Amino acid sequence: MASDWLFHWMTLPFGLIVIAIAVALPLPLWRRMLGAHYVRIGVQPYVAGYLAALAGVMMVSFGFSYVEFSGRVAAGVLEESQRWTIVPRWTVNMAVLSLVAVLPLLGLVGVPLAAILLRRHWFSHLAAVAAVALAWVVLTCLIWWVPVNNWAKAHRFEAFIDFLTNLLPGMLLVALPFLLAIRYVVYCRREQGHSDDCQTTVAVDASAQVHNDPATVGAEAPQGK
Template sequence: MAPDFAVHYLSSPLGVGLLLAILGLPTLFLRVVAWRSFQRLGLRLVAQGYCAVIAAMFVVSVLVVLTGGGSMEEAGYMFVLSLIFVLPFASFVVMPLSVCLARVGAATVTLMAGAGVVSALALGALKAAYPSNEWGRTHRLEAFVDTALSVGVMATIVFCAFALGARMPLWRFPPRVPEASETA
């Protein structure tokens, strides 16, 4: 079974190192390249955001599998397999967007949830515009709705979990205090 191999590989020390590299390398790159923007959010809050995303994926995996009549072993498979998609999304899309929003003082849970909805609509539109099979070519609206709903729920969960883990405010971001070098 294909998931068995992926779960075994990702559970090994090399697989865990790969998952940590997926999180760490983009974070380090953004911290070096855009250090002023990154300072506004901070490494500790970014790490908390990542931890919240992983915890949310675990809860979602358990709820989805157990409500479908599955076992905890199947939930573990689903959790590990969801990390393959969620961690790159969190490190290459969610974290850079949150750092950019923090720089302009707009990093809130509300805007991050909105970003999840917008990304779901964009992916649904891409699926409708470029279908991968005959059914998608003849049922573009259904392909859009199916993709937007399935991806939208997960994307919004990832965006909101990161925002809550990074302790972003619900509505307003505190005003930015200028540094001494900026006022002189």
């Protein structure tokens, strides 16, 4: 099967290099769109976003695999003892194959969207949820627009609902964590920077008070002689 060949190719050293390039390729776009804000934000939120998305890919793949083979066990097609030998393998298989769609979408949509929200100071939890919801509907419409088979062509409304439902786990567990992880790291670094600035200010003020204290100045004068 083509999917078996693709999985084998993607897990070879060359395929892993291609995956790494696909993850790193949007980084110049991230830096360019952030502009002067990149100095303060850096690359850590970018890395955190991709790690959260990849963890979500594994969760979605496991969920689909578990539901699929649990249904086969319930139907009597598969033995219970075989389920947990097949589910992990299918989880990895689905996760790797899904990167073919996930990585381009993150690079072309997720990274620019996160950079715009950060640059415009619009990156709230509500904005992240709204952005994911909008992307969910738009992506569903793009897939639905071209029927994939005769059933989808004959049942347009049912096909739309089917696509909408199938994309929901990926949006909730991949796209949303991608944005929220970026926001979390950015605001943690901002709070840490603010705390460091406060500590520096307190230290400077304390030093100034010591040098301006008449008793301290009088005590230091004889030492100078």
